[in-house]
Amino acid sequence: MTTLTGSLRRRFGRTNALARVPAATAVADSDEVPPVDIAANDPLLAFLQSANGPVDVEALELDSPALAELKLAGVKLAVPLVSQGELIGVLNLGPRRSEQEYSTDDRKLLDNLAAQAAPALRVGQLVRQQQAEARTRERFEQELEVARLIQKNFLPRELPELSGWHVAAYYQPAREVGGDFYDVIPLADGEVGFVIGDVTDKGVPAALVMAATRSVLRAFAQRLTDPGAVLRQVNEHLCPDMPEKMFVTCFYGVLEPTTGRFRFANAGHDVPYVKTAEGSVELRARGMPLGLMPGMSYEEKELVLHPGDSLLLHSDGIVEAHNPAREMFGFPRLMAAVAEYPGGADVIDRVLSDVRAHTGPEAEQEDDITMVTVQRSASSRDPERMLAEFEVASVEGNERLALDRVAEAVAALDLSQPRLDRLKTAVGEATMNAMEHGNSYREDQPVRVRVLHGEELVHVLITDRGEIPQVGTAEEPDLEAKLAGLQTPRGWGLYLIKNMVDEFREITDADGHTLELTMRLGGDDDR
Amino acid sequence: MTADSSTAVRQRDGVAVIDVVGDVNAGAEDSLETAWAQATVDRPEAVALNFTGTGYINSTGIALIVGLIAKARARGLPIRAFGLSPHYREIFEITRLADFLAISPDEDTAVHGMGESTDG
Numbered sequence: 001m002t003t004l005t006g007s008l009r010r011r012f013g014r015t016n017a018l019a020r021v022p023a024a025t026a027v028a029d030s031d032e033v034p035p036v037d038i039a040a041n042d043p044l045l046a047f048l049q050s051a052n053g054p055v056d057v058e059a060l061e062l063d064s065p066a067l068a069e070l071k072l073a074g075v076k077l078a079v080p081l082v083s084q085g086e087l088i089g090v091l092n093l094g095p096r097r098s099e100q101e102y103s104t105d106d107r108k109l110l111d112n113l114a115a116q117a118a119p120a121l122r123v124g125q126l127v128r129q130q131q132a133e134a135r136t137r138e139r140f141e142q143e144l145e146v147a148r149l150i151q152k153n154f155l156p157r158e159l160p161e162l163s164g165w166h167v168a169a170y171y172q173p174a175r176e177v178g179g180d181f182y183d184v185i186p187l188a189d190g191e192v193g194f195v196i197g198d199v200t201d202k203g204v205p206a207a208l209v210m211a212a213t214r215s216v217l218r219a220f221a222q223r224l225t226d227p228g229a230v231l232r233q234v235n236e237h238l239c240p241d242m243p244e245k246m247f248v249t250c251f252y253g254v255l256e257p258t259t260g261r262f263r264f265a266n267a268g269h270d271v272p273y274v275k276t277a278e279g280s281v282e283l284r285a286r287g288m289p290l291g292l293m294p295g296m297s298y299e300e301k302e303l304v305l306h307p308g309d310s311l312l313l314h315s316d317g318i319v320e321a322h323n324p325a326r327e328m329f330g331f332p333r334l335m336a337a338v339a340e341y342p343g344g345a346d347v348i349d350r351v352l353s354d355v356r357a358h359t360g361p362e363a364e365q366e367d368d369i370t371m372v373t374v375q376r377s378a379s380s381r382d383p384e385r386m387l388a389e390f391e392v393a394s395v396e397g398n399e400r401l402a403l404d405r406v407a408e409a410v411a412a413l414d415l416s417q418p419r420l421d422r423l424k425t426a427v428g429e430a431t432m433n434a435m436e437h438g439n440s441y442r443e444d445q446p447v448r449v450r451v452l453h454g455e456e457l458v459h460v461l462i463t464d465r466g467e468i469p470q471v472g473t474a475e476e477p478d479l480e481a482k483l484a485g486l487q488t489p490r491g492w493g494l495y496l497i498k499n500m501v502d503e504f505r506e507i508t509d510a511d512g513h514t515l516e517l518t519m520r521l522g523g524d525d526d527r
Numbered sequence: 528m529t530a531d532s533s534t535a536v537r538q539r540d541g542v543a544v545i546d547v548v549g550d551v552n553a554g555a556e557d558s559l560e561t562a563w564a565q566a567t568v569d570r571p572e573a574v575a576l577n578f579t580g581t582g583y584i585n586s587t588g589i590a591l592i593v594g595l596i597a598k599a600r601a602r603g604l605p606i607r608a609f610g611l612s613p614h615y616r617e618i619f620e621i622t623r624l625a626d627f628l629a630i631s632p633d634e635d636t637a638v639h640g641m642g643e644s645t646d647g
Binding site: 396397399400418421422425428429432477479482483485488489490491492493495496499 | 531550583585586589590593596600612613614617622624626627
């Protein structure tokens with residue numbers, strides 16, 4: 001009996017009393033014996049559960065592995081510890097030190113002891129169990145918080161301001177953070193990439209895969225122009241390291257804001273919709289989710305988003321939201337909503353409201369909900385249309401190519417002959433300026449020319465690789481000074497440009513140095 | 528670059544007429560220099576630049592014309608121009624070339640010195 005207390009404390013520290021009942025063992029002459037667990041299907045368990053007081057182990061005959069083990073360990077008496085009708089442990093006793101049998105009084109004493117110890121032991125077990133559960137909950141919450149932080153840090157902090165467009169986004173993680181993500185990526189030539197994706201799984205693993213996908217996609221979006229090629233490369237990079245049973249659905253589209261052209265590819269993500277004058281249109285393109293298997297190709301499609309059109313990218317948290325009858329919100333409802341509601345941020349609010357009405361106001365959000373809308377302005381002031389975009393090599397005389405192509409591009413516009421001549425001269429001079437000062441007449445550094453048609457005006461943008469503004473540094477030509485030999489006979493370029501067009505602007509940015517020439521259509525020809 | 532321009536010099540009523548054909552740009556420099564030398568060798572009464580056959584003049588071409596005006600002024604030689612399209616006439620005015628080079632509507636007017644710039 002000397003080791004009884006110590007053995008009890010140690011053995012009953014376990015929390016799996018319901019499935020496997022631990023049996024505290026106190027055996028004389030042997031202070032430490034292996035603990036004996038009684039399996040849930042062991043007949044000894046049922047016997048002890050229903051036993052009325054201490055059980056004589058040696059006399060017991062049962063086909064029980066645990067009983068055999070107890071006998072082998074030298075246990076003489078097993079005292080069931082029962083609390084509220086539930087067997088929560090067994091007090092096992094070895095032979096008495098006096099080598100006498102346990103007397104009736106001993107057994108009564110032990111029975112009383114068990115009756116008093118069992119509830120106390122049960123309380124101890126419950127406290128430990130609750131503490132363990134609290135620790136598990138805390139760890140879970142901490143993990144969720146980490147997942148939320150990762151998600152939050154990898155979502156765009158702000159959305160781009162695109163002239164003639166309105167971009168809006170909504171992201172609401174479920175309590176158990178899912179793997180939704182979206183991104184808006186500024187690309188070369190003023191194009192903008194739009195991404196929406198969903199990683200299978202939840203919590204930190206999903207957040208980490210989401211972060212990796214986003215980073216890889218961002219990198220390839222800058223290097224490749226075709227959305228299908230971007231997804232193909234992202235897939236190749238994700239495949240080797242993708243955890244088992246995880247994959248990423250992802251839609252990627254590239255918008256040309258000046259024309260409304262939208263090229264896209266889809267890696268198994270929910271099909272986006274476009275609200276058009278005729279109703280909802282699905283943007284379907286074939287492609288397997290990312291990270292499943294290498295060597296996949298992604299179909300690429302395109303359409304033009306016309307003034308008033310509104311694109312909705314969405315995640316499955318919307319269509320898979322259930323009502324109390326376990327019916328999903330579904331694609332048909334969402335498609336009808338896109339057709340019916342105004343586009344842009346309005347459709348986000350209205351769809352959210354519909355989803356809440358479907359699930360019921362008290363329902364917990366089942367999955368992340370993400371929506372991104374891209375709406376082309378329908379106002380009278382339409383965004384600009386690209387009439388031409390080309391490059392000319394920085395070779396002396398090539399300004400003629402540029403001005404001829406610009407003239408060709410604007411031929412159908414309402415530009416009088418005098419104003420067309422002025423525009424051509426300005427384009428020629430700006431191109432010369434770019435070839436000479438921006439690109440130092442290096443043949444491998446072309447000058448980029450873009451011709452845009454806006455409302456009642458035409459813009460010509462001429463871009464070189466130079467990083468230094470030139471307008472401010474140019475000397476105003478003074479003919480008398482030139483004739484007197486005080487100024488170089490040259491230096492007329494910028495002066496001519498300024499005098500030929502209605503507006504003139506110099507832009508220096510990451511793309512290089514651009515001269516923007518503006519000519520109003522139907523303008524006054526008199527000078 | 529290849530020269531897309533050519534010049535020819537002829538004398539008419541004591542005036543040297545330089546026919547400028549094609550583009551007036553960097554490629555025209557040598558041709559214009561030669562024509563100028565040829566036109567002024569016999570000390571003409573004036574030099575008239577004929578732009579009737581000219582399709583394109585850029586800022587480098589303007590600089591070349593500025594050079595010719597400077598040479599003419601240095602010699603006290605009147606210099607005139609004719610055959611300019613309305614667009615290049617506008618450019619000659621914007622750049623003030625028209626202040627130093629009398630712009631005439633046609634060859635006859637240019638040769639006979641009518642409409643000559645007072646400043647020229």
